Amino acid sequence: MKKIAVLGSTGSIGIQTLEILRRNPDLQAVALAADSNVERMEEQIREFRPRVVAMWRQEAAHDLRVRVADLDVRILSGMEGLLEIAQLPESQVLVTAIVGMIGIGPTIAAIRAGKDIALANKETLVTAGHIIMPLAREQGVSILPVDSEHSAIFQSLRGEPEEDRERKIEKILLTASGGPFRGRTKGELVNIQVEDALKHPNWAMGRKITVDSSTLVNKGLELMEARWLFGVGTDKIQVVVHPQSIVHSAVQFEDGSIIAQLGVPDMRLPIQYALTYPHRRPMAGRRVDLFELGSLTFERPDTDTFPGLGLAYQASKTGGTMPTVYNAANERAVELFLDGKIGYLQIADLIGEAMESHEVIADPKVEEILDTEVWAYEFINGKVQDHALPRRLRS
Secondary structure (H helix, E strand, O other): OEEEEEEOOOOHHHHHHHHHHHHOOOEEEEEEEEOOOHHHHHHHHHHHOOOEEEEOOHHHHHHHHHHOOOOOOEEEEHHHHHHHHHOOOOOOEEEEOOOOHHHHHHHHHHHHOOOEEEEOOHHHHHHHHHHHHHHHHHHOOOEEEOOHHHHHHHHHOOOOOHHHHHHHEEEEEEEEOOOOOOOOOHHHHOOOOHHHHOOOOOOOOOHHHHHHHHHOHHHHHHHHHHHHHHOOOHHHEEEEEOOOOOEEEEEEEOOOOEEEEEOOOOOHHHHHHHHHOOOOOOOOOOOOOHHHHOOOOOEOOOOOOOHHHHHHHHHHHHOOOHHHHHHHHHHHHHHHHHOOOOOOOHHHHHHHHHHHHOOOOOOOOHHHHHHHHHHHHHHHHHHHHHHHOOHHHHO
């Protein structure tokens, strides 16, 4: 019996993780954590019977205690609760599907406690990869990627000695669907509305990541993750727009060979692979039919229309706290866009302005990373309050 703790169990990745556990009786959920969705968490507790549960918000934890008073489960709250779950003695794998930089602390705690990490929290490596990866190596812990693209790269590298990887990898080919606005000009994006940005052609995801996919910022975050996960320089990561989302990513080696992982767009596959690694298991669902598909196409990304991707390369090469600024400025800008307070094209503009104004800390500690996040949020808030809001919204 492999025992699993899940941070972010009520979100999209968390729900699909529990679906994998439901279909694999030898995988057991011993702890769950979420933000504030009490109703869904109660359902999960009653089905999976975890020993410990944490809600980020105290009021949600109080409500949940009342709802499940008839069950033998401890209800915790806040960062203290997340850290306890991360270090739970009986768990072997921590699934980090929680959103935001609050995932950094629990991930570090779990690694120090010897837990393998099924990583679905982008911010952890984007902002603290220089801390996380050396610590994982020191503790002998596996970082198992859950993102479909990173899982594809991970699978493509199977059998290659890790110590020789940097030399043998000529290029990582990181695929992107292109999002709902692929092929449009910048002028055609001026009046884009929230509902337009939330119509992803291939994947069903949360609101924030769907907007990130449309701006290619999500791909920028993924290239920063790939840099740390696979120990290669930013210059060795090439983003390739692949509208069909069948090739999930690939690796080109020094002899010119390319090894890729293909499959239907289904997040359950990389989740299951991370939880059952190094083994594969049967999974019900659609299969790729090459005859029906007919052809696969590939394009260069349009970084003029979608400057967020170019800014990601810049942030990754600069390093230090710059990736944190990129991530946090985007988070705040996307929130403002979803609230109708800024236009679609202002998302990338605000990220660029924050990066230009930031004084980089070269080798930041966790506290400095979190302070930088606060700085970026305050910077964006100040820019919007000062001049970025359209007049009709300011009044």
